[in-house]
Structures are given as structure tokens and as C-alpha cells.
Amino acid sequence: MDTPTIGILGGYGNVGRHVVRLLLQHTGAPLVVAGRHILRAREFARECNRQVGDERVCAAYAHPAEPGSLRHAFEGAQLLLLASPTGRFAEQTARAALDLSCDWLDVQFYTPKLEALHRLRARIEGAGRCFVTDAGFAPGLPALLVRYAATQLEAVETANVFAVLSPQGGFPKTPSLYEFARELMRCRYGAYRDGVWRFSSGLGLGEARQSEFGFGFGARTCLPLMLEEMRALPQMLPSLQETGFYIAGFNWFVDWVGAPLLYLAGKMLPTLWVRPMANLLHWTTRLLATPPFGAILRLESHGWREGRRYNLVLQLYHPDPYLFTAIAVVAGVLQYLRGEGRKTGLWFAGHLYEPVGMLHAMRQMGVQVQEQLSPIQGACPFCGR
Ligand SMILES: NC(=O)c1ccc[n+]([C@@H]2O[C@H](COP(=O)([O-])OP(=O)(O)OC[C@H]3O[C@@H](n4cnc5c(N)ncnc54)[C@H](OP(=O)(O)O)[C@@H]3O)[C@@H](O)[C@H]2O)c1
Numbered sequence: 001m002d003t004p005t006i007g008i009l010g011g012y013g014n015v016g017r018h019v020v021r022l023l024l025q026h027t028g029a030p031l032v033v034a035g036r037h038i039l040r041a042r043e044f045a046r047e048c049n050r051q052v053g054d055e056r057v058c059a060a061y062a063h064p065a066e067p068g069s070l071r072h073a074f075e076g077a078q079l080l081l082l083a084s085p086t087g088r089f090a091e092q093t094a095r096a097a098l099d100l101s102c103d104w105l106d107v108q109f110y111t112p113k114l115e116a117l118h119r120l121r122a123r124i125e126g127a128g129r130c131f132v133t134d135a136g137f138a139p140g141l142p143a144l145l146v147r148y149a150a151t152q153l154e155a156v157e158t159a160n161v162f163a164v165l166s167p168q169g170g171f172p173k174t175p176s177l178y179e180f181a182r183e184l185m186r187c188r189y190g191a192y193r194d195g196v197w198r199f200s201s202g203l204g205l206g207e208a209r210q211s212e213f214g215f216g217f218g219a220r221t222c223l224p225l226m227l228e229e230m231r232a233l234p235q236m237l238p239s240l241q242e243t244g245f246y247i248a249g250f251n252w253f254v255d256w257v258g259a260p261l262l263y264l265a266g267k268m269l270p271t272l273w274v275r276p277m278a279n280l281l282h283w284t285t286r287l288l289a290t291p292p293f294g295a296i297l298r299l300e301s302h303g304w305r306e307g308r309r310y311n312l313v314l315q316l317y318h319p320d321p322y323l324f325t326a327i328a329v330v331a332g333v334l335q336y337l338r339g340e341g342r343k344t345g346l347w348f349a350g351h352l353y354e355p356v357g358m359l360h361a362m363r364q365m366g367v368q369v370q371e372q373l374s375p376i377q378g379a380c381p382f383c384g385r
Contacts, residue, residue: 003337007032007074007102009062009093010084012044014174015107015136018326019083020044022365024052026330027337034062034073035084064089070096079336081329082106085176091116094131098123103342104131105349107329109139109183114228121346130342134229135332135349137295137325138163141316142245143229143350144358145299146237149312151356152373153303155239158383160191160300162211162222164248167321168293170286173278181278185266191224191244192234199226209246211300214370215317216292222246223259229350236351239303242383250281251288258284295321300382308375311382315370316362324367331361 006023010016011033023029033041033048041059048057060073064086070093074080080102086093087110094117097104106113117124117133124131134140142161149159171177190199191207200206207224224244234240249255258280265273299314318324332353335341341353363369379385 003028003030004078005030005032005076006079006081006333007034007077008081008083009034009064009070009086010082011035012040013083014172014176014322015325015329016083017044018323019081019107019329020048020057022326022330023333024048024056026334026365029337031057032060032074032077033057034060036061036063064093064096067092067096071100074100074102077102079103079105079333081333082108083329084108085110085179087113087179091119094120098127098129101127101129103129103336104133105135105329105333105336106133107136107140107325108134108179109136110179111183111186111228117346124346125344128344130336130344131346132332132336132349132352133346135329137321137328138245138247138297139227139229140325140328140349141297142227143233143348144353144355145297145314146230146233146240146243146301147350148314148355148359149299149301149303150237152312153301153305153310156237156301156303157239158242158300158302158380158385159233159240160209160242160244160246160383162209162213162220162246162248162298162300164213164217164220164296165250165321166217166289166293166295167285168289168319170284170289171281173282177278177282178274181262181281182270182274184262185270185273185277188226189224190226191242191246192230192240193242195234195241197231200224207244211246211248211298213248213296213298214315215294215296215368217296220248222248229348232351242385250285251290253284253288254281294319295324302376302380302383302385309380311372311374311376311380313372316359317368317370318366327362327365327367328358330365331358334361
């Protein structure tokens with residue numbers, strides 16, 4: 001069978017261009033790269049085709065506000081990959097994908113899109129389509145890492161995931177930064193502890209935790225950021241007593257001035273504040289950027305194995321956060337193309353993909369992985385249980 005065509009909306013953006021290059025390297029799929037600027041799409045497609053010495057990539061114009069343009073651009077594709085900050089158009093885009101009999105994979109940090117996708121769930125299932133949402137670094141990997149712990153331990157009791165994100169040169173001022181700023185303004189702070197989700201009314205400082213990151217990043221204080229993919233983990237893994245996703249600050253200015261402003265802006269006229277807050281993130285992360293750079297996800301977990309308690313610590317690192325995100329996405333696409341990552345329905349990426357295979361594929365694509373399994377005597381050194 002021929003490898004199916006994959007359409008990538010936003011395929012020449014920060015994440016998209018890495019996704020395209022990795023798909024060219026690791027699959028034989030023909031690709032359609034689309035966005036609002038056909039000239040940029042064409043130029044990138046030409047550059048890719050020159051590099052691979054083949055006409056694997058073609059370019060098209062597409063804008064989710066014009067569903068006809070999506071149908072025209074992605075006619076014949078089997079998978080539509082959304083690497084564009086267009087979560088606000090999720091419903092129109094998903095309907096276009098269904099009209100095209102296309103599966104779906106989005107890399108968008110934009111929580112309201114989940115409601116739109118849920119509204120289409122019956123239609124997705126009825127059509128036998130596979131819709132995967134929230135792929136990438138985070139969201140995308142935290143729930144998968146907790147599920148990974150469950151493959152190594154017979155009963156996982158705690159599994160917390162910590163992240164640090166430090167892009168060299170700061171966050172670029174591209175359309176996705178507005179989406180990111182808006183998401184930080186609306187996010188909830190909380191974690192699962194002793195059988196209940198505990199949410200904080202403020203910035204979650206009461207639930208802040210320290211984690212000792214490797215790769216030169218050292219100890220960082222992290223806040224518990226609620227990711228939707230984490231919510232179902234206690235049902236999926238009944239032995240779990242504690243889980244959460246914790247993110248480290250970006251720099252002293254964002255932590256002490258930016259974070260409270262983002263929180264307050266999220267409470268008062270948030271749409272007015274998106275642009276100033278995105279600018280604040282851009283300039284402060286650019287001007288105050290200091291090494292080390294890159295992104296880390298660190299899983300701290302404990303549970304039982306052959307009648308003994310063990311700690312499992314896993315760290316994933318890549319010097320380029322955008323490439324790291326693209327690698328996580330493409331590792332999922334590889335499972336999709338093999339069939340094991342394609343199931344009818346609407347899924348979080350962190351729930352659908354098989355964790356051991358994902359880690360293996362990500363390692364092969366350049367993510368550094370450190371893993372340590374050690375027996376515990378007494379209380380767990382991380383959570384104190
Ligand atoms: N899960 C994670 O870990 C993770 C990490 C990083 C990013 N993300 C998400 O990934 C997505 C892409 O991020 P990015 O930094 O790569 O974005 P970006 O560089 O700002 O934009 C990506 C692409 O989207 C296109 N685009 C923007 N608006 C569009 C529209 N209305 N219609 C069609 N195309 C449009 C842009 O091209 P034109 O402007 O020419 O149209 C560009 O090619 C975002 O949603 C971001 O939140 C997720």
C-alpha cells in the first residue's frame with residue numbers, strides 16, 4: 001500500500017518546518033504544506049524538495065476561516081496535521097477534515113478547541129476517523145510519561161512531571177505566541193493529591209514544588225499547571241495517588257512580574273491583554289535569556305515492582321524546544337502509519353500512543369533520555385510518601 005499523503009497546516013512555521021523535515025527523513029509520505037502565505041509555503045516546499053532530491057512536498061494556500069481553501073489544499077490527504085495556531089477555528093477545520101475523510105492530529109496549545117472537538121465526537125466515531133489532539137512536548141508528553149511509569153512499575157503510586165523551557169533567543173514573536181500568552185492567562189493551577197484534584201484560586205504557589213533538573217539546569221521551583229490530558233490518569237491508573245504537571249519559570253522577571261500580570265490579565269478583559277502579554281513574554285525571554293537552553297521533561301515517580309518499592313526518574317532533553325515538540329509529534333505519526341497509533345475516536349496524544357515505542361523513536365530522532373530505577377527504603381525522596 002502507498003504511504004498516505006499528510007497535509008500540514010502551518011508546515012513552514014516554528015514547529016511545522018521541523019515536522020516536515022522529520023517526516024521527509026523518517027517516512028515515505030507525500031506532504032502538502034499550507035498556510036496563509038502561498039509564497040512562503042512554495043519557497044519552503046522547494047527547499048525541502050531540493051534537499052531530498054524528489055518532489056515529495058507540494059505547497060498550497062489554506063486558511064481555516066475559509067473551509068473551501070482547506071478542502072482544496074488537502075484533497076486526497078489521509079491525515080491533516082495542524083501545526084498552526086488556529087485552535088479558535090477548530091470546529092471549521094475539523095468539519096473540513098471530516099468532509100475530506102481525513103484523520104486529524106493537532107499540535108495546538110489552545111484548550112477551548114477541546115470543546116469544539118468533543119461536539120464532533122459522534123461524527124468522528126461514526127465516520128471511523130482517528131482524531132488526535134494536544135500532541136507535542138506539553139501538552140503531549142506529560143500524560144505519556146506517567147503511562148510510561150506504569151509500564152515499568154506494577155503499581156504506580158505517584159508520578160509527577162516537571163518541565164523547564166528555555167528557547168535560545170527567547171520566544172519568537174510569531175502568531176503562536178498570542179495563543180501561548182492567552183493560554184497562560186486562562187490556565188488553572190492544580191494537581192491530583194490523595195484522590196482528589198486540588199485547584200488553587202491563585203498562581204498555585206501553595207502547591208509549588210522544587211525539582212532538580214539535569215543537563216545543567218539545576219534546581220527550579222515549578223508551579224502546577226493543569227493540562228487536560230492529566231485529568232483522566234487516576235481513572236486509567238487506579239493505583240495513582242498523586243500526579244501533576246509542574247512548569248518552571250522562564251526568568252526572574254516573568255516569575256515575579258509577568259506571572260502575576262498574566263494571572264490578573266486573565267481575570268480582567270483578557271482579549272485586550274493578549275498582545276501586551278505576548279510582547280512581554282517575547283521581550284523578557286529574549287533580553288534575559290541565559291544558558292543553558294533547551295527543554296526538559298522530568299518524570300519523578302514511585303511504585304511497586306516484584307514486591308519492592310522503586311523510584312523511577314526519567315529525563316528527556318533536547319536543546320531546541322521546537323524540534324523537541326516536532327520529534328514528539330512525528331514519533332506519534334510513525335505509530336499512526338504503522339497502524340498501532342490509529343484508533344477510531346477522539347484521543348489525547350498522551351493517551352493514545354504506546355509509551356515505550358514513543359521513547360525509543362524520540363531517542364532515535366535526537367532526544368536525550370536518562371532513566372534511573374532505584375529501590376527505595378523508607379519514604380520516597382521526591383514526594384515524601
Ligand atoms: N504541545 C506543545 O508542546 C507545543 C509546543 C510549541 C508549539 N505548540 C503549538 O504549535 C502550534 C504551532 O506553533 P508555532 O510556534 O510553530 O507557530 P507559528 O510559527 O507562529 O505559526 C505556524 C504556522 O501557522 C501558520 N498560520 C498562522 N495562522 C494561520 C492561519 N490563520 N491560517 C493558516 N495558517 C496559519 C503560519 O503561516 P502564515 O502566517 O503564513 O499563515 C505558520 O506557518 C501552535 O498552536 C502552538 O501553540 C505546541
